[in-house]
Every structure is written in C-alpha cells, then in structure tokens.
Amino acid sequence: MKVLETVAQMRAACDALKRDGKRLGFVPTMGALHAGHLSLVQAARRQCQAVAASIFVNPTQFGPNEDFSKYPRTFDRDQQLLEAEKVALLFAPSVEEMYPPGSKTFVHVEEMSKKLCGKSRPGHFRGVTTVVNKLFNIVEPDLAFFGQKDAAQCAILRRMVRDLAMSVEIIVCPIIREPDGLALSSRNAYLSPAERKQATILHRALMRVQSLADKGEHSSEKLIAAARDVFAEQPGVRVDYVEIVDRDTLDPVPDVSRGALVAVAAFVGSTRLIDNIVLTAAGSAGHP
Numbered sequence: 451m452k453v454l455e456t457v458a459q460m461r462a463a464c465d466a467l468k469r470d471g472k473r474l475g476f477v478p479t480m481g482a483l484h485a486g487h488l489s490l491v492q493a494a495r496r497q498c499q500a501v502a503a504s505i506f507v508n509p510t511q512f513g514p515n516e517d518f519s520k521y522p523r524t525f526d527r528d529q530q531l532l533e534a535e536k537v538a539l540l541f542a543p544s545v546e547e548m549y550p551p552g553s554k555t556f557v558h559v560e561e562m563s564k565k566l567c568g569k570s571r572p573g574h575f576r577g578v579t580t581v582v583n584k585l586f587n588i589v590e591p592d593l594a595f596f597g598q599k600d601a602a603q604c605a606i607l608r609r610m611v612r613d614l615a616m617s618v619e620i621i622v623c624p625i626i627r628e629p630d631g632l633a634l635s636s637r638n639a640y641l642s643p644a645e646r647k648q649a650t651i652l653h654r655a656l657m658r659v660q661s662l663a664d665k666g667e668h669s670s671e672k673l674i675a676a677a678r679d680v681f682a683e684q685p686g687v688r689v690d691y692v693e694i695v696d697r698d699t700l701d702p703v704p705d706v707s708r709g710a711l712v713a714v715a716a717f718v719g720s721t722r723l724i725d726n727i728v729l730t731a732a733g734s735a736g737h738p
Contacts (some may be wrong), residue, residue: 476591511577
C-alpha cells in the first residue's frame with residue numbers, strides 16, 4: 451500500500467491505476483477505523499480491481515463547539531488495518547494540503563443541508579460536500595463507498611453528484627452493529643461503560659418503530675411518538691431529533707406506506723450519536 455500526502459502524488463497514483471484499466475473504488479474516512487469502515491473497503495474490493503482510501507479529519511465539517519480537536523486519531527493502527535485489507539493507495543493529506551491558505555470555495559447543496567443533522571450542526575454538510583467534492587476531483591474514482599449510518603450525508607452526496615454531473619457512482623453499504631444493536635461509530639470510543647449501555651436506546655427506539663410498522667402502523671406522527679416514548683425510558687439520554695423522511699429528499703413524510711427513512715440523533719452524556727432504519731414500501735423495515 452502506498453501512503454500519499456500531497457494532491458499531486460495521489461492524483462498521479464490514481465491516474466496510473468486507471469491507465470492500467472483498473473476500476474477504482476474509493477473509501478473516504480476520517481480515520482479511527484472500525485469494522486464499519488472495513489466493510490466499505492471489502493465492498494469496494496468486491497466491485498473494483500483497485501481500492502483507494504483516505505484518512506482526513508476535515509475541519510470544515512466541525513462546528514466551533516464540536517469535537518475536532520479531540521476526534522480520535524489512530525493513524526498507525528488505521529494504516530495497518532487498510533494494508534491488511536489490500537488497499538492500494540492511502541491518501542493522508544494535511545489540512546494545509548486540502549485547504550491551501552486563502553481557500554474561499556465551498557460546495558453547498560441548498561435546502562437539504564439544513565435537514566436532520568444540518569439543523570443542529572449548521573455548516574456541517576457544507577463541509578462534507580466540499581471535502582468530498584475535492585477528494586472526488588483528486589481521486590476520480592469509478593465508485594465511492596459510504597455507510598448507511600450517515601443516511602442524510604449519503605442523500606446529500608448523491609444529489610451533489612447528480613447536480614454537478616460527476617461521473618462517480620455512490621454506493622451505500624449496510625450499517626454494521628454491535629451484538630446489542632449499537633451502530634458502530636468512531637465516537638463510541640468517547641462513551642463511558644455506563645454511557646455505552648445507555649447508547650443502545652437509539653436502536654431500541656428504532657426497533658419500536660419497526661415493530662409498529664410491521665403491524666401496519668403507517669402514521670409518521672404516531673411512529674415518532676412511539677420512538678420518543680422509548681427514549682423517555684432513559685432520562686440520561688437527550689434526544690436531538692426523531693424524524694421520518696423521504697430517503698432521497700430528506701423531506702418529512704406523513705405516511706410511511708410508500709417507504710421512509712427513520713432517523714434519530716441523541717446525546718449520550720456529551721457524545722452525539724446517530725442511527726436510522728429504512729421502512730420499505732411494503733410497510734416492513736430493515737437494517738440497511
């Protein structure tokens with residue numbers, strides 16, 4: 451595996467792979483890798499002849515009071531994990547390399563970027579779309595792999611790719627969970643043992659919604675109320691949002707009979723966690 455730190459180096463290495471006729475898959479990450487990230491790499495390997503990954507803790511997607519400075523950074527371990535997964539190229543740029551002094555350009559998907567996590571994290575999705583756009587311009591992958599846990603991010607990136615006529619295809623891979631249902635996240639490392647137990651409330655709330663949908667309840671209002679009732683059982687957890695939306699537009703839907711995304715965010719202690727499920731048009735639900 452080649453580790454590359456400059457835009458010019460990464461661009462040249464990716465060009466060389468593509469000149470050899472290899473289909474290139476790309477997995478962008480912020481590091482602190484876990485089995486969820488590695489499942490994206492494995493999906494990329496199945497569909498592509500070569501896989502590139504990036505590790506870059508992107509400052510523009512963090513708010514002024516968020517966890518940029520303490521975000522877990524485990525580069526040596528991450529590098530070993532990616533090498534074991536036969537990643538060909540690892541792009542690990544500095545902040546100055548990605549955002550040269552005087553950078554003024556941002557990519558912003560209007561309206562959608564204000565929904566779900568965009569409500570409570572203003573500017574977050576602008577930072578995501580900007581950095582992913584830059585990474586796509588550098589790597590020029592055929593396929594790019596993201597996790598369903600970040601469902602709003604996936605929808606916004608799909609819209610960006612469509613609106614800007616980009617040639618990359620976005621592939622969304624299933625959420626990887628702990629045995630008790632907690633979605634894997636780099637931020638889980640922040641949780642104390644007591645908070646780790648409390649954190650399962652997100653999944654339990656989603657499972658209540660799934661159960662009711664399976665029994666024929668289609669009212670989003672009633673399903674949201676049921677999820678909030680579950681959260682109320684754990685007073686130490688502060689709900690950010692419980693929403694049921696169209697999975698492509700992120701607009702609220704009053705009825706789930708044609709399918710919907712059920713998304714939740716909550717603070718467990720000081721750690722903000724997110725999770726979701728997709729209800730199918732048939733009224734059943736899954737763990738994407």
